[in-house]
Amino acid sequence: MTHGNGTRGIFGSAIKRREDPKLITGRAKYTDDLQLPGMAYAAILRSPFAHARIRHIDTSQALALEGVLAVFTAQDVEEAGIPGVVPVGWLLPTLKTPAHPILAKDRVRYVGDAVAVVVAEDRYTAHDALEAIQVDYEPLAAVADVRQAVEPGAPAVHEEAPDNVAFTWEIGDREGTDTAFQQAAHVAKLDIVNNRLIPNAMEPRAALADFDPATGELTLYMTTQNPHIHRLLMSLASIGLPEHKIRVVAPEVGGGFGSKIHHYVDEAIVSFASMKLGRPVKWTATRTETYQTDAHGRDHVTTAEMAIDGEGKILGVRVNTYAAMGAYLSTFAPAVPTYLYGTLLSGEYDIPHIYCHVTGVFTHTTPVDAYRGAGRPEATLVIERLVDECAHLAGMDPVELRRRNFVPPDKFPYQTQVALVYDSGNYEAALEKALEKVDYQQFRREQEEARRQGRYLGIGFSTYIEACGLAPSALVGQLGAQAGQWESAVVRVHPTGKVTVYSGSSGHGQGHETTFAQIVAAELGVPYEDVEIVEGDTEAIPHGWGTYGSRSAAVGGSAIATAARRVVDKAKKIAAHLLEAAEEDIVFEDGKFYVKGSPDQAKTLAEVSLQAYLAHNLPKGLEPALEATAFYDPANFVFPFGTHVAIVEVDPETGQVELKRYVAVDDVGNVINPLIVDGQIHGGIAQGVGQALYEGAVYDESGNLVTGTMLDYAVPKAHFLPAFETDRTVTPCPHNPLGVKGVGEAGTIASTAAVVNAVVDALRPFGVTHLNPPVTAEKVWKAIHGA
Amino acid sequence: MGVPIQLEVNGQTVRQEVEPRLLLVHFLRDVLGLTGTKIGCDTSQCGACTVLMDGHAVKSCTVLAVQADGSSITTIEGLAQDGKYHPVQEAFWEAHGLQCGYCTPGMILSVVDLLESHPSPSEAEIREGLEGNLCRCTGYHNIVRAVQIAAEAMGK
Ligand code: FES
């Protein structure tokens, strides 16, 4: 593989990932692969009812089984005197915060709510024992639907919120928007459902807790995207051990997509069990459990309107959304349909008036929280559907209407009406590239021709923007976050010039070991092979906030670059001293320090580092050793954008939608490794297409999860999807040291809207104006046949 | 009450007494410590547990350990020979056909079997052929490329 021109060319180079050898040989160790001496197995008993009172729990028969070590219930948690609740980490002014106990006390509130835990000598016995626990439930009325939950008389999920309203929230200018609508030539109005999704990381959640009674220390290996957040919340809220007595380790983690951000009851339950027994205890979710308990995504019901004038200029956007929270507030749940959603409703457009109102709603369902894109795919679907509908009403081409409303390249930084300041962008450039790739005019001709033959082709656009790289800490603090959003890095140059980097990011498939090493090799001018990346261990790494919200390159990578530059600054001082020159006269190039004009008398970084550690001859006042720490707090979000185009063919006989082509032109700023960036886009598109065409969590009237297994919930398979055609424009981020943005969520944020728009475009001849995802064959057929 | 079984795993003879209900996947992972084989579901949908049994891909969560008596099993740990990766492993690395790696062992072994029966598959055949293996990370784009690269390398 090419390393470009020397180590500096390594930034931007498509090298193969260094994490792959352990993954393709089966040597990588995920949480469930770990075995500790004396380890016992836990299984968790979960409520089969969406809502019930627990009258009595009888564990005696389970305890009598051979190999069962213990069964714990809420009573044991209470008697142990630990706090025993999982907290919510994002507060809103009107938010109701009912407690979420780690084991349900007298009421269960969703199918999957944890009721008891069995610990046994082996997995099979632990699962057998679940069936021997007798719980006397009194079933109560339940409500699973977000709109029904706020109807008068709906069963209340929590006493603290008798109307099931968890919060109300608004952003924008209500009156100004209402006035703007009065000037409209056309108003598009759509009822849009963002369907509930199940994340489906292929590795189920797992936790292995190892409490040592002799030292009072708890080591917790777990499927986490952010070990330090888990440690903090375990210390503050669920377990109550002092923070320095908890070590959280993320071994290999098999995907997350948001679902491994949150602090679930399960890791607290196994930790509690290990503390009680003084033995390591491992729990691994079955897939059925992950369906019931991994925080779900989306589940919005929205009424959305867009007003345009006679020229197709957008005058205003008005949105009213009901967003499900599920039965309890998951860690960052309140932020998702508010600050990650309402703030995105300007899209790529210069919109003078926007107003958005959101009602967060408790339902007797699995909690809802961040899932890939988190709020931004929902906003994109709303805006991009409205734009298409406006174009239709005005008799304009949807591409033309978009063009007329783009924030033009010379208008940055651009202040939207919903709080964000877009730092940079060139939306038209990405659009043009995408149009060229699909040959738009030609497609429209083919579409017309096909229609004459009774074939229905459709093209859908999503000219999307996202705000990611979370985020300036003071800002998110003002908005309610109970967390900072900076990131840490330690760059340690060893005496021999080899480098170890400790990052507060915590990858789980993104290839950080490769890309972060590329950053450091480029900054320090050392061979890529000489750089090691360490992540995912609270004992090794200064506090960090982890990997989600497409923040690892933009925030974590910036922290690393900042620390690396500090290392160079210090090394320069030492080099100047060794070369008997003034620091200002020292040039640093390709890993070497020399006096301006004398490159042949250079000191390598390794030579300087050795001197830094020997400390025999350092400049006066300079401390020994060569390492630097950075805590990088970003100045703003980053704003990736682009144009995604889907081309579909709909079979009017069966309603079947075939995704024929998918073109994505993304601008994620400077690219560290094109291979990895493309991979992130592909995976993101697949998940967004999943939302558009296949996936949807369904509850029945009594709150049972009907789509409770992989048989009933359609995770896209290889033959559901086409090859993806990707391309890029590059508008570097102006406010971070690497000019990078984020890429993890872009594909998902863009793609649902593109595909839904394409299907509606195909069905225009049938008078269809809107379809809610998942756009299944059945829905399409009914739309065509007016059923 | 163990049942004695004897089988070959990655070229080594294994004799063991197992509970009749023990799944092959748990036998490999928990008894033999071969944790490269993964578990991703409880309804035999995901394919993370795929191993080769007498040369054919099987989902080891659907096979009892006792049913594997007398068979020859290859897990991901046994695929590389003499320190050299199998062409399918190489191709997955080359094409960035994996991200989190969780589906990868099962995916690779399914592809080995697929290329055995279809040495030069079309893209559609590849996609159909991977029907039993789910990947949530890659969108399959680079997995398909990896299969194409492997097919080409193995055809030479
Ligand atoms: S574990 Fe999913 S198919 Fe075997």
Ligand code: FES
């Ligand atoms: S690489 Fe993560 S599931 Fe396939």
